[in-house]
Amino acid sequence: MKFLHTADWHVGKVLRGRSRADEHAAVLRELVELARAEDVDAVIVAGDVFDTAAPTPPSQALVMQTLMALREGGREVVVLAGNHDDPRLLDVYRPVLGTLGVHVVGRFRRPADGGVVSWTTRAGEDVRLAAMPFLSHRYVVRAVEALSDTPDQHNRSYADRFAHLARALTAGFGDDTVNLVAAHGTLPGGKMGGGEREAQTIFSYYFEATAFPPTTQYAALGHLHRRQQMPGPCPIWYSGAPIAVDFGEEANTPGALLVTVEPGRPAQVREVAFGGARELRTVRGSLDELAARAEEFGDAWLRVVVAEKPRAGLADRVREILPNALTVDIDEDFRPTTATRRATTAEGAPRTPRDLFRDYLAQSGRSDERVVALFDRLYDEITEAGGGEG
Template sequence: MRILHTSDWHIGRTFHGHSTMDALAEVLAALVAQVRDHDVDVVIVAGDVFDSATPAAPAYTLLGDTLVALNDLGAAVIVTSGNHDSAARLGFQARLLRDGIHVLTDPTAIGDPVTIEDAAGPVRFFGIPYLEPAIVRQHWPDLPLRSQAQTMAHAMDLVRAGMAAHPGRSVAIAHCFAAGVEATTGLEREVRQGGLDVVPLEVLDGPDYLALGHIHGRQQLSDRVRYAGAPLHYSFGEQHKPRGSWLVDLDVDGLAAVEWLELPVPRRLVTLTGALDEILSDANAAAHADDWVCAVYTDPLPQAEPMRRLKERFPFCAMVQHDPVDAPASLEQSYAARLRSAVTDAERVEAFLAHVRAGHGPTEREAELIREVLDERVAAEALV
C-alpha cells in the first residue's frame, strides 16, 4: 500500500496580511499530481486543515475541491482535526462526504480504525484528533489527564488496544509536539516547548507508521515517526525548510520504504540584512523583485518611511525590522530605570528618545529644540 503523508494545510491563513489562498491552491494541485504520478492509495492529512475554527466560505471550497480531486484519482483520504480546526465542524462535514473520504474528529473513537484493504490484507488507520487535556478529560474522568503527554499516552493505549482487536498492519495519525523535534524547525504559533506539552517518543510505540502534524517543518524522529510539515511557508522563520510530503510504502510485513516528495514554492521567502541603502540596491531589487522580502536594516537610527521605500523596490516586501548593529550596552538598562535616574524634563525626553532609537539620544539640534519647547511650556505655565 502506498500512502502520502501531509499535514497543516492551514487553509485561510494569511501571510503578513496577504491571502495565501491562491498559493495554497497551486501547491495542493501539485499534491494531487503527486498522488496521480505515484499511484497513491491513501492520503493522510494530519490535522490543521483550516487555520481557524470558523473558516470563510472560500476555505471550504478549496478543501472540498481538493478532497474530491484526490478521491477521483482512486485514493482514499483520511483527515484528522488539529488545534486550529473545529472538530465539531469537521465532524459535521464528515457525514456529508462521499465514500472514501474519512474525517476523524471523535476522541472516543480513537480505537476504532478505518480499514483499507490491499493485496496483502487489511491496513488499520487510527486517527487521533488534537487532544486538549482540559477539554477531552470529560470522556475519561477517572484518568489523570493534565498534560499532552498523559493524554497522548492514553490515546496510544487505545490505539494499541484497537490493533490487538483488529489484527493487520497499522498506521496512526496524530497532531502533537513530540520529543526530539529540532528547535529550529518552524514551530506552531501556539506550541509551547515546556515539559507539559512534549510527548515522549516512546509513547508513540506500536504502529508500523505514525504520521504526525503540528510542526511546520519536515522532521524524522525515527524511521516510523515523522512530520510532513506545512505545504506552504507561513513565516520567514520557515524560509529555509523544504516543503513537501512523505511517500510511505507498506508491504506485507509493515513499513517498507519512505521517500520525500518536494512540493513547489509559489513565491520564495528571503531575508535581506544590512544598511537600508544596501538593501535597496539595484542588485537586490533585480534578484528579489518577485520574492517575499523581510528587510532587517542595521542603520544606527530608524530611517524615514522604510516600508514605503522598500515597497518601491520590492513589491512583495512583507516585513521590516530595525536591528542596529552598534546599539550601545546602555540599552540593557530598562526604560523605567533610565526614567528614574532622570532629574529634569529634558533628561526624561532624552531617555525616551534613547529608548526608541536604539540608544541614540537627541542630536545637538534636537536637544536645542527640546529645550526651546520646554522653556516655552514653563513660560506659558507662569502666565496662568
C-alpha cells in the same frame, strides 16, 4: 500499499497582512498531482488543514475541493483535526464527506465509531488506521473515559493519557494487516519548524514514541512544520508543512511524504519537495546594498534587516526598493543604546513635553526636523484647545 502523508496546510494563513491564498492553491495542486502521478491508494492529512478555528468561506472551499480531488479514483482520504482546527467544524463535515469516502476525525472516537478507519486496498491488503486528532488538556480526561468506560485519575500526565488512548485504538492491529497511526502533537526531541503555537508545543503537551506499539508499521504525525523522522519502536515521521508559514521556517523544505508499506514490514519513505509557494527570505544590508541586490530576491517575501541608523521614512524607502518587504527591522549594530531620560533641566525646571519628545528622538537615533515640526504643531493645537501647558 502506497499512500501520501501530509499535514499542516494552514489554509487561510495571512503573512504580515498579505494573503497567501494563491500559494496555498498552488501547493495543494502539487499534492493532488503527486497523488495522481504516483497512483497512491490513500492520503493521510494529519491535522491543521486550516490556520484558524473560524476559516473563511474561500479557505473552506479550497480545502473541500482539494479533498475531493484527492479522493478521485477511489483513494481513501483520512483527515484529522489539529490544534489550529475547530474539531466541531470538522465533525460537521464528517457525515457529508463520509458518504463521499473522505474520513474526517474531529474529536477522539471509539474504534468502532471512526477512531479506527479500515479499508481493503486494490491489492487486497487490509488496512487499520488509528486516528488520533489533537487533544487539549481540557478534553484529555473525557476522551480516556469515553474509550475505557472507567474514571481516569486527573493527576495523570498528558503523555500517560495519550498512551492509554493509543493502546485502545491500536488493540486490533494484527500481523496480517497494514497497521497505521495518524496523530497530531509533539514528540520529545522534535525540531520545531518555527511557526507552531508555542503554548501547544511545550512539555506538558508531549507524548512519547512508546505510545505506538511495535506492530505499527508507520506513524504519520502532524504539528511540527519541519519534515523529520523520529526515533521509536516503529517508523515515525512528521511530514512537515507544504508551505513555509512564517519567516522562522525559511530553512525548511516544504513538501510531503510518499510511503510504501505491506503487512509485517516497516514502511519505506520517500521525501517529496514542493515549489509552488513563494520563498521566505531574511535579507540584510544598507539601502545601497539592498538596492544592488534587489533583482536577486525575485518574488520572495522578505524580512529586511537594515544596516542603517533609524530615521523617519526609512521603512518606506526600503519598501520602495523592495516591494515584497513584509517586515523592516534595524540591525542591532545600528540601534541606539537606551539612555535614562532626565525629568528636569540642568537648572532644575520641569522638562516640557517638547523637551521630552526631542530627547526621545535623539536617544533613539530618530532625530528629524519634519517630525519635530509635526509634533510642535500638534502640541500647539492641543494646548491651545485646552487652555495652555499647565
